[in-house]
Amino acid sequence: MFGSWIQSHRQQIIGCLQELLRIPSVGEESCDPNKPFGEETDRALQYMLNLGVSHGCKVRNVDGYAGHIEIGDSDEYVAVLAHLDVVPAGTGWTYPPFGAEIHEGKIFARGAIDDKGPAMAAFYGLLAVKASGLPLRKKVRLILGIDEETDWRCMDHYFRKEPLPWGGFTPDADFPLIYAEKGILHFALSKPRDSVHGINLYPVEIIGGDRPNMVPDSCRATLIVSSQYIPVFQTTLERFCNEHGISYTLSEQGETKFALTVEGKSAHGSLPELGVNAITLMGKILSQFPSAESAFFEFLSSADPEGSFLGIQCSDEITGKLSCNLGLLEVNENSVRMVFDVRYPIDRTGEELVQLVQQTVRQFSFQLDVLNDKKPLYVPKDSPVVTTLQRVYEKLAHQSSVPLAIGGGTYARAIPNAVAFGPLFPGMEDLAHQKDECIDIEHLIQITNLYANAIYELAK
Template sequence: MNINQKIDEMREEIIRSTQEILKIKSVEDTPKEGMPFGVGVAKSLDYALKLSEELGFKSVNMDGYVGYAEFGEGEDYIAVLGHLDVVPEGDGWIHPPYGAEIHDGKIYARGALDDKGPMIAALYGLKAIKDLNLPLSKRVRIIFGTNEETGSNDIPYYLKYEKPPVAGFTPDAEFPLIHAEKGLTVFNVIKDLVKKPEGDVSVKYIKGGQRANMVPDYCEAGLVVKNVESVKGIIDDFINKTGFELKYELKEELLIVKAFGVSAHGSTPEHGKNAIMMMFALLGELNLGESDIKHFIDFFNKYVGFETKGESFGCYLKDETGELSFNVGVVEMNEDKVTMALNLRYPCTYKFEDMMNPFNKRIEGTGIKVDKMAHQEPLYFAKDHELVKKLMKVYRDITNDDSEPIAIGGGTYAKEMPNTLAFGPLFPGKPDVIHQANEYIEVEDLISITKIYANAIYELAK
């Protein structure tokens, strides 16, 4: 019997175990002793470790931060790293979000595709190897993370006590394989507003956007206007000229202006319409007088506008893994200060300094400062790297799909663990229902994923 036949034999077990873990609501909650991310996450981890023991593996719970199932002997180990925590279910479900019901060949539940279903697949993939007594030269660990969705504080805890695997993958993205992930920054630019407006229009506040890594679909400004009818005329002309969706209303002493855009992920800002930059474009048409807020608005209109790759800012970069992306995500302005949150992602063969040196040069002398910088290094494995070649061979052998490995602008769980790449579970052409209402995994895909992961584990550990 080969690996794939063994998995077919375990089909009902795989489905049942997947359903059982999906019934546990594992959204981060109030920490308790031994449960750093709350009761639900702890229950999910307990279930995975208990199942691991029932399948014949050693299991370890590292103080509720992370756990793992282990099989085999040897100094080195390979790993499958996934997470059991999920995002909140939200509204709009046609089936119970923790019911794990099967309809039309699909298991519906929060976490079905991200990441519980694939982790059960990896666990049963290892069971197939164990039951067939296939020879391994390395240990294998299935590592159950618990905090991927809300901070990734789990894997630093793991690496504090354990050495990293020599090779591994995470079922936390898409097939065929993610071989490159851009460097990722989220930071604020801030400016103190000392020189106040003395023109026909004073800006009392601007607020827009929700997160740095989302294209904002809404922005609002409150204006004190000397000649309301004149400003209304300018806004109407601007709407006719641009086609932007803008609305305004007089509320007490303020003219409230609202801009409506289209949201998109911060890694692909070109797919959205940025409401903040719509608002800045409008405000640039108004007489704000010589003021610090005018200089800030004019600066961003000149050097960003509706560009999404940092061209005019001077920090554009491009290589085989793609182009730099530049997203204006949030703005918050009062009469004394303006803060803007940016999300810049740079191609994988460049360094942080290659982006930030020209960025800092552009803001020199403007009074604009960088604040609260968060940075993740890029992840890059060349296409001829041994780990890439082995995982791609398994994928191609099982699916007969000759697609090339891909580079992405987003960040996956693989960035948290050395020597690790993102490998599945979403097949090319399938709907991406991760974090959506009615998240599901197709039963046949679950079984196919189990076969791919079993063969990948064996290829890496044999």
């Protein structure tokens, strides 16, 4: 229905996307109240809004936090939510990360697939619907956020100023569509640490993990070992690690000071069962030695990916089991701090889980701080949004489809009654946040057509 219009605008779609990708819109903190996420994210937003104006759409910039491009006129609206900020380029690129060069039919740039390519596809999808002149019962808004990769303050601010949509989708994950997402709870447990002297083995410092949402693949401890205990320490360590297949390195840092590094295996924090947690391994090792803190080390060693050690294991029929990742550990002479990433089923709340954790770890008198609690997302399979998008997908991608339930979080949960819809087809490699991120031009054109049809079917 919109295919020939889109084919005849192919060069424009590619050209505009290249221009957008050349803006290095990595979010940053800024003192300018009109550009809260820095100069470059603002440029990307301005670029899209100007493009909307030049095609006769209504646009609004909401205080530099987010904006929208709109077609149609009625009270209710369908939202398509995309973002224009990107993560830093990182290293190891074959082509310049903000060059948007085309090689072998693909546009290479940071943001090509996450999420500027899909944003541009949704924009041209919107224009295709507008150009068709077909009547719409609802307005359609392409809402563009510029703080998705950091804190989602863009959407918080936007919906303080703008009404909520009837429903919609976000082109920022996978096809066919994601109708259920677990809740995501990040919290810290901390307490002061009494320094203990005159014992056989004392960890001065233990550091593990980089980010709460990654399974730590390394944990490092600096240990003071009393000189008469060193032989026992070394043989016990070697025997225990050999028995349990733990790979470690031990190096002397001074007469009685050792650096012990333990290696695990990294995995995404939403799938901790696929990794091996190096902090847990360090806990297992340290609890082999008598110490005043053995209860704490045993606690670390019991950290399981289902959260039983915190008393929060549970599951539901739709999203499955709760997952728990002990992502960060920082122990120094004065304090202990751990950060957890918990993905919880849609029938639970973050508050409930916090209470259970507090009860379970009472003996340690930890302080619990909630760092972030993103509510679960659930749009029933028989709702109009889900059935409509499923129909569009099946018709245009010529594939039967099963809506997905996941433990990850997509941008869809920023708005009610919305689901993630593309851009990746099943089996496609996900290059988001990787070097050599790119979008295949045929894929770009195909999703533009899918988004045009989705917009029309939801709004007609």
